[in-house]
Amino acid sequence: MTEVDWFGLGGLVLQVVLALIVAIFVSANRKPESAIAWMMTVVFLPLVGIIGFALIGAQRLPRRRRDKQRHVSELIMARTEGGLARASRRDQWPDWLPPVARMNETLGALPMVGGNSSDLIEYYRAAIMAIADDIDQATRTVHVEFFILIHDDITAPFFDALRRACERGVEVRVLSDHFTQFTYPARRKTQRMLAEMGAHYQPMLPLRPLRGRWQRPDLRNHRKLVTIDGIVAHTGSLNMIADHYHKRKGIKRGLHWHELMIRFEGPIVRELDAVFVTDWYSETDELLPLDYSPVRLDTGDRDAQVIPSGPSFDNDNNLKLFAAVIHNARHRVSITSPYFVPDSTIQLAMITAAARGVDIELFVSATSDQFMVYHAQRSYYEQLLRAGVRIYLYGEPTILHAKHLSVDDDVAIIGSSNLDIRSLSLHMELMVLLHGRDVVDELRVVQDEYRQASRLLTLEDWLKRPRHEKLLDNVMRLTSSLM
Template sequence: MASWLLGTSIMLIHVLGMVSAVMALMSSRTSQGAVAWIISLLTFPYIALPAYWFFGRPRFYGYVMARGARDNVLRRVLARYYESSLPFHVTPASSDIQAVEQLAMMPLTRGNNASLLIDGDATFASLFEGIDRAEHYLLLQFFIVRDDALGRRLQAHLLKAARRGVRVYFLYDEIGSRKLGEGYLKELIAEDIEVSPFRSSRGFKHRFQLNFRNHRKIAVIDGRQGWLGGFNVGIEYLGQSRKHGPWRDTHLMLEGPSVLGLQEAFWEDWHWATGEVASLNWQAERHADTDHHVVIVPSGPADRQDTASLLVQQLIHSATHRLWVTSPYFVPDQGVQDALRLAAMRGIDVRVMIPERPDHLLVFLSAFSFLPDMLKAGVKIYRYLPGFLHQKIMLIDNEAATVGTVNLDNRSFRLNFEITAFIPSTTFAEEVHQMLENDFAQCRRVTVDEIQRRPLWKKVVSRAAYLMSPIQ
């Protein structure tokens, strides 16, 4: 009897593995991901089967359905927001900008001010000053929040705001902030601050959606000022971690109609997390002194298209003489790799800045498998030396730049909710150019020889890590 049960169980596991392999074939969003899952499910179903059901979902279906329900109920609110921003809409000056606007499903607006915030001290000084100026409400969203010295400073500013009557909405990713203690949250809740985790696995029906993350970092004050970029909340982001050392990152402060785009992204996430509709200011206001054009580009696994990957590819194709990119995690999909190589072959100055020190070992190892082909095509790869590089920046010619949360890897392209500001402004692009010039001066350039001289076992490990990158 026992042997019959064992044999039946083994057969059932293999049958389920084959069924799941067919599902992966039909639904995976990349051929590399499909191959990785199919091989694993057919060869090692005992391990791969539960992994696939927990981590292999190609789209965040619950969020898709919630978005539809929200649109049915709240379409009139968004219509008012759209109407209020109409005077600030700009007809795209080129088809390249039009493509970004179509991907974003948000308008290009004028009358904005975009201020670069370089490194942690400047970023958190700006954010905390903004929180202290809030009159009506604060929207705060981070992937990682730690209960350390910086986390306590943030908490103190939020508590102070709440005590003077400001409505505070605090959203954090349940996986990224898994170490955030209940005590920290209870202190916020005790002052009537609205607190919620972002759970991708909300409810029984969506219990297997554990591989999605909300990687956005958004702050909005009264619908008039907004922040986004690479910074989470923890002392390592101030360069106070022994493991990482100095921390190089960039954030962005926005004022003007584009802030409502940030607000809408938060609003959607808050609705998914809580089922509640936050009452917010949707009246667009232009900045008095500056006229940056801005498109806010939300992206994530609920999108019909691979918005983040397509955005990066579009920006690469639009470059005519310069394309500089920084990313802490650099394992781009085949489309982005091909676009980078082709840009270099066209004579574009293509530079990619990545960390010298690894943060995630598998991602770090994966890059070695495809870097030789990129280097041979003329793509220049630089490693940042002083500390850990975490900024996510793109500079396109001297015409436009992006600041946001998107890394050039499969997780950001297809598994994470992300947010990017695209700014087609020559003055802003020049600021980014000067910032990156300083960063490249602190880098070393990677050569083909140093990668090819690596021992065989390291090459094998790197290739295996690359093949697993779609499901990391």
């Protein structure tokens, strides 16, 4: 009679029970591909999977932070009912835009407003100088929010302008992401400088477990925003740091970042400042006024809407926005994203639009500063190329870090969000939707410059890449689902 291997049997039973527990807890309110990836990790690598899920399994911020977001959203909605929701050229919108604008307002609380002017700023130092010049005109408030905020030779004009503002008695408030600051030099020097000049500084999403401040460590605030007196605002893709990001390996390779910022005047500035007010309240418990009136109400003819997103909301706001506009495109969509690891919703929307005859083009960098993301995003190219999507690889040694879409001839979306799973679900992001033929024409000029500096990727060339690269791309794609 064969002796029973009780140890082996017990291990098998334990693994089955563990798989059932994982299936129950991991799959709750989680996308199927993510749930399956976590289940496989826990079943085949139990210790790694359990520790990993304990650290990064939660997809939302703690309830107290989500409650703050909900409270400010309710205040904004009440304010909007008082007459702020207006668009100057609603009769010229494409027929699909009103329900999309309504969806954005339902999810993010901020309405489409008209009477705005905007200017694109494409070059790194020009963007920093434009922000500094506007800060020098401030008389009341300067609100600053950046994912990365480091004083160095390139950003010195910005910090000098903040110092001059403080000396004039302007109230300067500054936010930057807490965890990300630790990975860059001059972090403490930058914070000391802000304190010495009299600016009020707060880290965003601080990880301080001994003080009861803990959440999933890779839930970060990725927004980039400056508002001045409620009159002028800047937002886009720029982080306030030198364009080589002080990365030694990148400097050796000659890497530098290329951005796109947009400067606003008009009612949209008030909506952008509401995002800062929300984040300041989340970090300090101080709720700044939401109901002040800007000095300049109508400065242009562009309709615009701010769409904040991230783990403080109950929905993936930007994911729904991007999917909606791609599905509604009639003849052309141009997408720029440095990190392209799309949710299946976005991938399907692009393939479906291409099948409908929509001209889809995607601008990404030929190189990257992030190994895993670089290889994960390459795993999506073949399916897109087979569907007819044109992929342009922006030439080395530049990292094309701008984030924007243009849809048909009159809708543009510009901001901080990549089309990757992290930005779409895990990071706090900020995008602005604009309607206007002229702003799309401006963006098309930028995209034409990208095209000239890029190499068109063909399916034939892509299929010839070495087998080891294909394997690495596919393995990294699996890791992207662990969210």
